[in-house]
Amino acid sequence: xxxxxxxxxxxxxxxxxxxxxxxxxxxxxxxxxxxxxxxxxxxxxxxxxxxxxxxxxxxxxxxxxxxxxxxxxxxxxxxxxxxxxxxxxxxxxxxxxxxxxxxxxxxxxxxxxxxxxxxxxxxxxxxxxxxxxxxxxxxxxxxxxxxxxxxxxxxxxxxxxxxxxxxxxxxxxxxxxxxxxxxxxxxxxxxxxxxxxxxxxxxxxxxxxxxxxxxxxxxxxxxxxxxxxxxxxxxxxxxxxxxxxxxxxxxxxxxxxxxxxxxxxxxxxxxxxxxxxxxxxxxxxxxxxxx
Amino acid sequence: xxxxxxxxxxxxxxxxxxxxxxxxxxxxxxxxxxxxxxxxxxxxxxxxxxxxxxxxxxxxxxxxxxxxxxxxxxxxxxxxxxxxxxxxxxxxxxxxxxxxxxxxxxxxxxxxxxxxxxxxxxxxxxxxxxxxxxxxxxxxxxxxxxxxxxxxxxxxxxxxxxxxxxxxxxxxxxxxxxxxxxxxxxxxxxxxxxxxxxxxxxxxxx
Numbered sequence: 041x042x043x044x045x046x047x048x049x050x051x052x053x054x055x056x057x058x059x060x061x062x063x064x065x066x067x068x069x070x071x072x073x074x075x076x077x078x079x080x081x082x083x084x085x086x087x088x089x090x091x092x093x094x095x096x097x098x099x100x101x102x103x104x105x106x107x108x109x110x111x112x113x114x115x116x117x118x119x120x121x122x123x124x125x126x127x128x129x130x131x132x133x134x135x136x137x138x139x140x141x142x143x144x145x146x147x148x149x150x151x152x153x154x155x156x157x158x159x160x161x162x163x164x165x166x167x168x169x170x171x172x173x174x175x176x177x178x179x180x181x182x183x184x185x186x187x188x189x190x191x192x193x194x195x196x197x198x199x200x201x202x203x204x205x206x207x208x209x210x211x212x213x214x215x216x217x218x219x220x221x222x223x224x225x226x227x228x229x230x231x232x233x234x235x236x237x238x239x240x241x242x243x244x245x246x247x248x249x250x251x252x253x254x255x256x257x258x259x260x261x262x263x264x265x266x267x268x269x270x271x272x273x274x275x276x277x278x279x280x281x282x283x284x285x286x287x288x289x290x291x292x293x294x295x296x297x298x299x300x301x302x303x304x305x306x307x308x309x310x311x312x313x314x315x316x317x318x319x320x321x322x323x324x325x326x327x328x329x330x331x
Numbered sequence: 332x333x334x335x336x337x338x339x340x341x342x343x344x345x346x347x348x349x350x351x352x353x354x355x356x357x358x359x360x361x362x363x364x365x366x367x368x369x370x371x372x373x374x375x376x377x378x379x380x381x382x383x384x385x386x387x388x389x390x391x392x393x394x395x396x397x398x399x400x401x402x403x404x405x406x407x408x409x410x411x412x413x414x415x416x417x418x419x420x421x422x423x424x425x426x427x428x429x430x431x432x433x434x435x436x437x438x439x440x441x442x443x444x445x446x447x448x449x450x451x452x453x454x455x456x457x458x459x460x461x462x463x464x465x466x467x468x469x470x471x472x473x474x475x476x477x478x479x480x481x482x483x484x485x486x487x488x489x490x491x492x493x494x495x496x497x498x499x500x501x502x503x504x505x506x507x508x509x510x511x512x513x514x515x516x517x518x519x520x521x522x523x524x525x526x527x528x529x530x531x532x533x534x535x536x537x
Contacts, residue, residue: 097396104403108410115414119421126424235432239365239486239511246491288508 045077131176137230138201138216139194140255142248154192155201161187165309178203178214187307192218199227202307206299209291211235213244213299219259223311226267229254231296241292253283260311265304269297339450339458343465349442350473351524352534356442360474361516363433367490370478371471372426373433378467380415380437381446384408385463388451395452404447412438442470477519485510 046060047053051067060074090096132151136144144150158174159167167189175181181188182205190201198221205214211234218227229251231244243250258280259267266281271290275282285293304311349355356377363373387407388395395403416434419427427434437443446466451459482488484507487495495504509515528535 091394091396092398097399100394100396101399101402104406108406112410112413115417119417122421123417123424126420130424130428237365237511238363238369239482288511 046074047077049073049075127176128174131174134230134232135190135201135203135216138218138228139192139199140218140228141194154194155190156193157191159189159191161189161307161310163309165312167191167310179205179212182303182306187310189307189310194227197221202304204299204303206295206302208233208236208244208295209241209289210237213292213295215296215299217254217259217300217304219311224258224260226254226257226259233292236292237289240289241286243286243289244292244296247286250284250286257281257283259300259304260308263308263312265301265308267300267304269293269300336458336461339454340461340465343462343469344472345469346531346534348469348473348527349445349466350470350520351527353442353445355445356440356470357517357520359433359436359440360470360477360520361513362436364474364478364481364516365485365511366482366488367475367478369429369433370474372429373436374467374471374474376415376430376434377437377440377442377470378464380408380412381443381467382460382463384411384443385446385451385459386456387411388447389454389456389459392452400452401444401448404444408443408447409438442466473520473523476523477516480519481510481516485515 044056044058046055046057048055048064048067048069050069050073051064053064053066054077055061055064055074060071060076062071063069064073129147132155133144133147135155136142136147136150139154141150141154158170160170161167170186170188175188178188181203188203190203192199192201200219200221200223202217202219203214204217205212207213213231213233213236215229215231217229219225220227231251233242233245236242236244257267259265261281267283268281269283269285272285272287272293275284285296343349347353350357350360359373359377363369384404384407388404391403391407412434416427416430419430419434446462450462454462479489482490483494487493487500487506495506
């Protein structure tokens with residue numbers, strides 16, 4: 041004997057019987073609002089469990105949570121080593137970008153070829169080798185008071201690379217600046233960001249021209265960091281200490297400016313330790329000795 | 332049956348478009364359409380995730396307790412998005428960097444919940460899969476239209492390449508900065524709905 045099922049189109053109430061009820065017992069909708077549910081194939085015979093009961097609901101929820109939790113833990117733990125390797129690789133790629141080596145095919149080989157050592161700056165500005173693991177978050181390193189400097193060589197010339205971290209408009213921004221052997225002239229720079237606006241703030245990463253506009257600029261003047269990112273179009277072209285910001289992204293540009301100021305200021309002992317060809321530098325050395 | 336499947340796939344692309352007819356997924360449509368590339372990436376990711384979660388929910392539909400069905404749907408979608416994001420991080424790192432914040436936005440996309448609740452809970456896996464693909468593509472289509480206009484007039488570029496020639500700028504042409512802002516996306520979506528309704532007269536409300 042097959043009982044038919046009728047579903048109320050208004051509230052979803054299902055009535056079982058040979059005919060639709062005159063009135064829906066839940067919402068009071070008339071008979072015309074009911075439609076017959078036609079089960080596909082021979083399925084209806086197997087409806088054993090009441091999926092509406094409390095016990096079923098609780099067990100269902102518990103099982104679902106446990107299954108999903110195990111699945112996520114499994115996926116996350118099996119993929120972790122691979123992901124970490126990718127992050128390390130990406131960090132190295134960014135460091136290479138600061139040396140104006142972009143779109144490198146084999147990042148690891150190129151990095152090993154160019155970057156000679158990962159050093160830590162001491163309070164007096166001297167460098168000692170760093171023997172820990174390769175870092176991917178320099179924010180926490182600065183927090184621990186560890187100031188990294190990478191020694192690199194490009195075409196036989198020594199370069200120093202300093203990691204930077206800061207705050208953009210929406211989230212974190214970071215970058216790497218490569219300096220010439222005089223520890224003042226910028227050889228190349230790379231910026232990236234977590235969540236700046238595409239087309240505006242995100243241009244600090246996408247717009248290679250913006251990054252290239254830092255080349256040849258200088259950082260230290262009279263013992264302090266003097267490199268400024270100013271409002272787009274306002275930079276004095278003859279000054280070695282001014283760079284145009286990104287058009288329409290003043291907040292992000294200010295973030296870049298603040299990042300350069302803040303991070304490189306803590307590197308002053310290192311930047312000022314060697315003073316070739318720079319008059320400002322000798323004055324600054326005196327200031328340092330008075331301190 | 333084949334005809335119904337065809338409908339499930341084709342309807343959402345134009346006549347029952349998730350964005351302009353169902354008015355779902357507007358929030359993410361505003362967020363990712365200032366340039367074409369993120370818009371396309373987002374459109375494709377949503378397509379994949381809607382199709383997959385539609386299939387899973389459709390397979391489970393007879394076992395899901397009615398009272399906690401929304402939570403079950405949410406858990407399935409969130410788990411799926413997390414797993415896809417983990418896999419991308421491990422095997423396609425560059426793509427995952429590009430998707431960055433958008434991958435999280437997928438979970439909050441109303442199209443997912445809308446289709447799960449309205450379609451996958453009542454239909455079989457294959458139809459649900461097609462419905463997911465159709466809705467994803469419909470969503471992607473609108474994103475691409477809006478992103479095209481916004482990137483062209485907002486930054487004079489398409490896919491990051493300069494298309495408005497330099498001499499236009501020399502003669503005083505300026506990029507419309509307002510195009511990049513989110514309010515303009517809303518206005519553009521409004522315009523798309525307007526055009527869509529004037530083509531499909533039967534959708535107009537009296």
